[in-house]
Amino acid sequence: MTTMTSKPGQALVNREQSLHFLRQMLRIRRFEEKSAELYSAMKIRGFLHLYIGEEAVAVGVTEALGSDDAVVATYREHGHAMSRGMSMAAIMAEMYGKIDGCCRGRGGSMHLFDVEHRLYGGNAIVAGGLPVAVGLALADQMQNKKSVTCCCFGEGAMAEGEFHEAMNLAALWQLPVLFVCENNFYAMGTALQLSESVVDLTSKAAAYAVPTATVDGMDVIAVAEAAEKASDTVRETGGPFFLECRTYRFRPHSMFDPGLYRSRQEVEGWKQRCPIISLIRRLKDKGWIDDPGLERLEGEIATEIDSAVDFAEQSEWESVEDLTRFVYSDAGAN
Amino acid sequence: MTTMTSKPGQALVNREQSLHFLRQMLRIRRFEEKSAELYSAMKIRGFLHLYIGEEAVAVGVTEALGSDDAVVATYREHGHAMSRGMSMAAIMAEMYGKIDGCCRGRGGSMHLFDVEHRLYGGNAIVAGGLPVAVGLALADQMQNKKSVTCCCFGEGAMAEGEFHEAMNLAALWQLPVLFVCENNFYAMGTALQLSESVVDLTSKAAAYAVPTATVDGMDVIAVAEAAEKASDTVRETGGPFFLECRTYRFRPHSMFDPGLYRSRQEVEGWKQRCPIISLIRRLKDKGWIDDPGLERLEGEIATEIDSAVDFAEQSEWESVEDLTRFVYSDAGAN
Amino acid sequence: MEQQLRKMNYRDALNEGLREALQKDERVFLMGEDVGRYGGCFAVSKGLLDEFGPERIRDTPLSESAFTGAGIGAALGGMRPIVEIMTVNFSLLALDQIMNNAATYLHMSGGLFNVPLVIRMATGGGKQLAAQHSHSLEGWYAHIPGIKVLCPATLEDARGMLWSALLDPDPVLIFEPAVLYPMEGELSADAGPVAIDQAKLLREGKDLTLISYGSCLHKCLEAASILAEEGIETDVIDLRTLRPLDDESFLASVAKTHRALIVDEGWRSGSLAAEVSARIMEQAFYQLDAPVERICTAEVPMPYAKHMEEAALPQVSSIVATARRMIDG
């Protein structure tokens, strides 16, 4: 059983990759800020869970995955969908409930799916995606595919029985699952110490003889490196790995959260460690980006978002006639 | 986190208590042998799970409990019911399906209940009793009662999510539950190593910061001592304890088991360690029992069993008119 | 002296019911995810933690099966727990405890152990929460013997059903339609416990019986007003208790109107509406002038898009149209 702990303040990998990380995180941040706005404007409805503050996790982890790898995420999955390569337009249209959304508007914010990027949800049942991820890895193993299934979930999910059953099965059968715990220290309003008798989360995975690591989830480079090592281990051993990323959500749980359970001070403290600001600071130190460059980047992203919104606005509503489609597969499928 | 391991070959406590243990184990053994016979004679039906080979566990653990303590057991619970003090007659009549059975014949072998001895089942869903035990302990805690809830289950149950959820809740809220794992190394035909990625069971409880101990479940004195210490800990700390008792069932899982999954040799090896034979040997060494004394004991037990069978035979069938009673409480209850 | 009426919403009424129960009986406590510090995922338990403290307003880890089972154990141990499960879709994780334990203990034990447990949860669609948060499974739960199933549709019931449920010696499930939480209304100052074994006739008419419960009840009442303008007078029955059903209520009405339409947010096949229809078939066949009809939710996992969700759910317009067709033949 290996336990690795990342050191803080890793060196930047290289210019190109660092800038790529920045772009990806910024894309997620700005896209979600826009989404919150559109929620208030009632263009987006239902539950909207923002990933703001946690971007380094999805972006860093995605780096370790290849196109044949699979991803299973939660209702807080805009970041994963975007970093995996899905277009903003398809996601935005989905949240508008339009037919050009990635799921024709059937899923909404909590249920993003994509065949090309092997994104199997967008699962809104806490811990419900874990057994599915185990099964995807089992299918890969039985078909001698060398893919990794990356399964992301919050620390709150670890109290659910499904987490334990899934962890045991993956370990017992040595299945190639990269379990990524996005530990943002709260499950809605429930702090980790009110949810778990032991708050060292890696110890839970270790109890299944699954190798583990913990990484600073506010440092995208550290996450990328840890995820790389973790996925290498999965590929080498064929068995599972558990990676804890310590992070924080800057925003309420969803759009309906009174936010009474944590102090302003605590939130502010974490905001000081914003993964985007700190990466920019380091890039500037290196001289790899400057203010005009940053402005250009922001401009490009703003344009991308604008066109995604336009796309969503202009997309059609699916015909109500089709309501009962996709309950079962259309004839002829298998 | 304490971990205690019992030393093999404990000294006998005292004559009276040792003879009491012997009597209790023999009563269970002979009662179940008779039950198997009556099953073949089709007097008892449904599933019948024998505890033969495992008697030291229920008898030893019961020793640590007072009359105010509660017990939650599984479908393999004749031993617990008898060692807690329920009459053979009430249990036998229950298995006959007669109205004088402890549950009027509604429950059968898998569902023995008793108010006086606080036996809350007899639960035939693997791990289904654990959350209930946690709740009983919560009620005691909230009412400032000093009782312990003793929850027995097989090692197979530890792969179920309900085990983990219950363990976490008991540890998080520091509830007085004595978790007793009856590790007989098989869940039906599934050997422990095919069920758990880590076969050290105490490590699973320890992952919740629950103190643990492992004891030789074939040695009733050792079990009694370990259970005593364990329940003392529960009473002192008010929190849970996990006691693993290593034992073995000499018989098939139930009456329908082809028994293909373990070797005759392995079974014979364990039979050499029969908790009853070895206790008799030690009692004889001490000179606390001799063959005539043993014969007398067997005779008394045979008489008790005969009269339990007579009782069951003579008891009435519940009227079919009452079929729909006990779906809801009779009027006026609360 | 005239009864004082107070303005409040359905959520407030639930909150008051909880507060009263906690005040009246110290065996009562509330347990569930985020009922305390967060104030309840739908804010129903807001303020209760401050008033009653963390012993009695217990935030639980995410583990529906364990805390529901713990509710069963606590009930067996002499407490009167109220378990909150956030929404009905998550209750599937606790179904083993609900069906295999809560509903069976009394029977398996031959009457020795009853389980005085109340489980509350939000149910239903209409908030664009899609396929894992929007189903209406209360009618489905009503299939299970050993439990009782309530669905308050009015402020009065939201306020009063809880205490009655707590007095019941057996497990009672209370389903709260999530769309009703913000519903405004008036409640008398001395509102208190209500009967939980009877349906209620909320509007009287001679031409047709509308049978419903929960959020669809309000659609029926709206439809009834529209129909009345056209001269079609309807009885509107709020079932209130889905298990056991109060057959007398709708049989008496059908004996008068000879026509019945059941409106139910559950999926059609195997719906509670099917059960009501079958009971009318069995007990009032010869009094019917037309076949009993059902309006239910389309048999799809709930879609997110608003227009699709609306198309899936029963709507006033379809109730009105169906009623018209049933009367005009």
Place this chain on the structure above:
Amino acid sequence: MEQQLRKMNYRDALNEGLREALQKDERVFLMGEDVGRYGGCFAVSKGLLDEFGPERIRDTPLSESAFTGAGIGAALGGMRPIVEIMTVNFSLLALDQIMNNAATYLHMSGGLFNVPLVIRMATGGGKQLAAQHSHSLEGWYAHIPGIKVLCPATLEDARGMLWSALLDPDPVLIFEPAVLYPMEGELSADAGPVAIDQAKLLREGKDLTLISYGSCLHKCLEAASILAEEGIETDVIDLRTLRPLDDESFLASVAKTHRALIVDEGWRSGSLAAEVSARIMEQAFYQLDAPVERICTAEVPMPYAKHMEEAALPQVSSIVATARRMIDG
């Protein structure tokens, strides 16, 4: 050349179906508790481990939710898993995976991801297994859109439904009534896949339609023979597929007989029988000469004692008596 008939029992027929599926398609594998070394808790998978090895006959830990969910994932990943859950009561532990995932993936993803998964489980009473092992929940499962629900009552269906289910692109649940496992019969040597979208008329008569499935089907057939001796001729319909229901089958029969009796081992309230009754109400009301009736299991958690269990379950005698009363008026 005459078709060769082979004597075997229902369990053997299931075993043959499994063996054939494993031989024909290497994406097929079987996974569940004790399906391998133990040979299956009801011996259905006996011998398969030796023939196909532990990769394809996978004993799982006791963790219904995880291995059912793993079946969903494996299906998404290109395999054709068969998940065995020992009995329907334990399937409640996997219901989150079944309803919230298996049944919804296709829809939530807007048609992107279908789940070609088969889940088999034993169901029903009659073996004195009491309140946690005896329920008949297949009709209840039939409420869920997105899954299909089959219940083989004959050797032919036990043998043939599995392969058809595996060809289906969506999740299919197969419920095997545990009392039928030892049922002896004959099967033709070339028995193979069977349609899974149609009910089947097993006996023809003009006076009454008996509608059933699973173990109660055999009670209906027995009752039909007794009734025939008294001059009452019945259609006997085996529904076979409980979701989606083949309405045409029973509507055509009712158009002829004008009377229908549904016999269903589920609990009465909210039973599949209620759904069939409601559909007849809606689609054949004017053809009925008498109200449709239902015989279901008494609404109790199943008692252990044999006489009580028999009293709870539908029996031939009550089918005969009810049919007689329905004819004599």
